[in-house]
Amino acid sequence: MDTIRAFAQQVFNSQPFSQWIGAELTTCGPDSIELTLAIADHHKQQHGFVHGGVISYLADNAITFAGGLALNGNALTAEFKINYIRPGVGTHLIARAQARHAGKRQAVCQCEVFAVDGGEEKLCALAQGTIVAAG
Structure with missing residues (x-):
C-alpha cells in the first residue's frame, strides 16, 4: 500500500493546478482515492457557494486517480458527467x-463530493466517468 500511496502522491505533487487550487490527497487504495479542499473565498461564486468548476475539478481529478490506480499507471479522463x-x-x-x-x-x-459544514458531510455532487490508460 505504501507503493500505491507514494505513486499517487508523486503524481498529485506534479499537478500545478492541484497545488494552485489548494487540494490535498488524503487517502488512496488500489482503486480508490480521497481528495480534500479547504474552502476559501476565491473558490466561491457570486452567491457564496463553491463554484461548480471547483467541484467539477475535484470530481474529475478523483475519478482519474481512482481509474489510474485501478489500471496500474498514468491515466486520462475520456469522459465524465x-x-x-x-x-x-x-x-x-x-x-x-x-x-x-x-x-x-x-x-x-464514480465519485461523491461532500461539503463539510459544522462537521457534517452533505452530498453536493455525484460524478461518473471513463478513464483510459495513458500511453
Missing part, C-alpha cells in the same frame, strides 16, 4: 472516488 445535488457550503470539500470496473485499458469510476 456530474450531477450537482446541493450547493457547496462549509469549511471544506471531500471527493471520494472508486473504480467500479477496470479492464486492460479503461476503467469506469
